[in-house]
Amino acid sequence: MIVGAIAESSVSVVRIYVASATSTDTGVSASQTFLGLGVIANADGAVVSDASVSDDKELVAVLSTGYAAKLTKKQSGSPELAVFEIVKEKNTPKLVPVSVGDSNKLALGQTVISISGKDQTSVSGGLS
Numbered sequence: 001m002i003v004g005a006i007a008e009s010s011v012s013v014v015r016i017y018v019a020s021a022t023s024t025d026t027g028v029s030a031s032q033t034f035l036g037l038g039v040i041a042n043a044d045g046a047v048v049s050d051a052s053v054s055d056d057k058e059l060v061a062v063l064s065t066g067y068a069a070k071l072t073k074k075q076s077g078s079p080e081l082a083v084f085e086i087v088k089e090k091n092t093p094k095l096v097p098v099s100v101g102d103s104n105k106l107a108l109g110q111t112v113i114s115i116s117g118k119d120q121t122s123v124s125g126g127l128s
Contacts, residue, residue: 002113002125010121012040012098014061016053016071016084032060034118038084039098045086047071054082061086064121067093 017032038049038061047061059071061084070087086095106112106128114124 002111005113006115006123009098009115011064011096013115013121014038014040014047014063015118016047016049017060017062019058019060035059037116038082040086040095041083042097043095045069045088045092045095046074047084047086048076049082049084051076051078051080051082059084063093063095065093067091 014037016035016038018035020031020033036049036053038047038053040046041048054073059073060068061071062068069089069092071084072087074083074085076083086092108128110128112126112128114126116122116124
């Protein structure tokens with residue numbers, strides 16, 4: 001059951017980076033700085049993340065498939081959350097929204113998981 005939940009949810013996790021380009025003697029060098037993780041909230045491309053991920057620079061979301069997409073910032077209405085939208089192009093893969101449970105339905109002692117990971121997916125588990 002846990003393995004299935006991880007497999008189902010992992011495809012909705014995106015890694016968010018600041019894309020930057022700098023001039024060098026040999027041309028232009030592009031780099032990405034990791035900011036944090038987000039999740040795909042709907043099939044239209046809304047991505048929700050922690051407000052600390054928010055940045056005014058050009059942001060890139062790397063999907064679980066390795067596809068990189070530009071992000072545009074949207075208003076979240078919450079000081080704790082940042083909401084972005086994936087800029088869709090012709091070759092953008094199908095976006096799979098995360099399935100979120102109802103924390104009010106958790107029973108004491110029930111297993112909960114957290115998916116994270118800067119470079120690769122990692123999972124933490126615990127009890128509610």
